[in-house]
Amino acid sequence: MKKIIIMGAGGHGQVVADALIQMDGATPVAFVDENRKLHGKKVMGIPLPGGNSAISTIEHDGIVLALGNNELRKRIFTELSDAGHSFFTVIHPSAIIAPNVIVGDGCMILAGAVINTGTVINDNTIVNTNCTVEHHNVIGPHVHIAPGATLGGEVTVEEEAMIGIGATVLPRITIHNRAVLGGGATAINDIPAGITAAGVPARVKDR
Ligand SMILES: CC(C)(COP(=O)(O)OP(=O)(O)OC[C@H]1O[C@@H](n2cnc3c(N)ncnc32)[C@H](O)[C@@H]1OP(=O)(O)O)[C@@H](O)C(=O)NCCC(=O)NCCS
The missing domain is CATH 3.40.50.20 (Rossmann fold)
Incomplete structure (x- = not known):
């Protein structure tokens, strides 16, 4: 043990x-x-x-x-x-992870998460409760995908980015380094590095 x-x-x-x-x-x-x-x-x-x-x-x-x-x-x-x-790496037994998914060191894959075929999750990343990470995503290190977020196919989430609770990322979108996508937001375009975007569709917020 x-x-x-x-x-x-x-x-x-x-x-x-x-x-x-x-x-x-x-x-x-x-x-x-x-x-x-x-x-x-x-x-x-x-x-x-x-x-x-x-x-x-x-x-x-x-x-x-x-x-x-x-x-x-x-x-x-x-x-x-x-x-x-x-x-x-902690993986809750109720998570569903396709056999060819690669998960790095120190990750947290929590209850009810679904990670589909061809996806790579890099080190020290949180895939929180009930997230869906669809096929062929590339999720960087030190990322947090908050509870209930949904990422479509071929999404890229770069290092240290944060996907807020219940947010949606449309297929083939990139969330760049340290960007924050607000809770409930829908990203229909790439989110630039270090930027916070929120709303449906997600728009850049003045900080
Ligand atoms: C988007 C976010 C990062 C903004 O945080 P912030 O910069 O501190 O923003 P504020 O709370 O000061 O709000 C600023 C404005 O944005 C609005 N806003 C904040 N969050 C929003 C969201 N998720 N969607 C839409 N509008 C939002 C506020 O209503 C406010 O509007 P106003 O200027 O018209 O009054 C934050 O609200 C958020 O959604 N964080 C995600 C939290 C999360 O999912 N945590 C997971 C824990 S497991």
């Missing part, structure tokens, strides 16, 4: 813990979280001995970064990778 540390004990971390508990062959051995009020306590019955520095004191086989913020998740992933740590 692989022993996995979950970084982040907030709502998302607890959803990831639930998925991990339901997986075969792996178990959450501890949370780590920078919130000092939680140190020495248990969350969902799982020990939380301390902050991120506690990782070195816990026997483990892999880490998953249950942090919704893409920039923070990327930074910590890079730091821990450089220090030689290994990451574990």
Whole structure:
């Protein structure tokens, strides 16, 4: 049984813990979280001995970064990778993933997600509850696809982009680096790098 540390004990971390508990062959051995009020306590019955520095004191086989913020998740992933740590991909047993789909390290594929044939999901990416990622998508590293989002065929989502809750991306659209597509939005055109777009159809927002 692989022993996995979950970084982040907030709502998302607890959803990831639930998925991990339901997986075969792996178990959450501890949370780590920078919130000092939680140190020495248990969350969902799982020990939380301390902050991120506690990782070195816990026997483990892999880490998953249950942090919704893409920039923070990327930074910590890079730091821990450089220090030689290994990451574990959590896949809820109810997710439906085509056999030829490639899923990178440290990903979180949550309950009810569907990922269809020919898709690639890069490292440290969240495919949240009940998402549909259609065929031949290329999803970059450190991406967050929020609950209920739907991506049509041959969509590209670049590094650190965020697809909001319930958003729709039409086939063959590209969501570029660090772009944000708002909750409920429908992307009918490519979304440029670093831009926030929202609404139906999605339009660039003044920030
Ligand atoms: C689009 C988004 C990023 C904008 O955030 P923001 O820059 O803080 O925007 P604000 O909340 O200040 O709203 C600014 C304006 O945009 C509108 N707006 C905000 N989100 C919107 C959305 N999803 N769709 C349409 N309009 C939206 C607001 O009504 C407001 O309009 P106004 O200027 O006419 O009053 C954010 O609202 C959003 O949708 N985030 C996705 C959250 C999500 O899915 N999280 C997943 C958690 S698992």
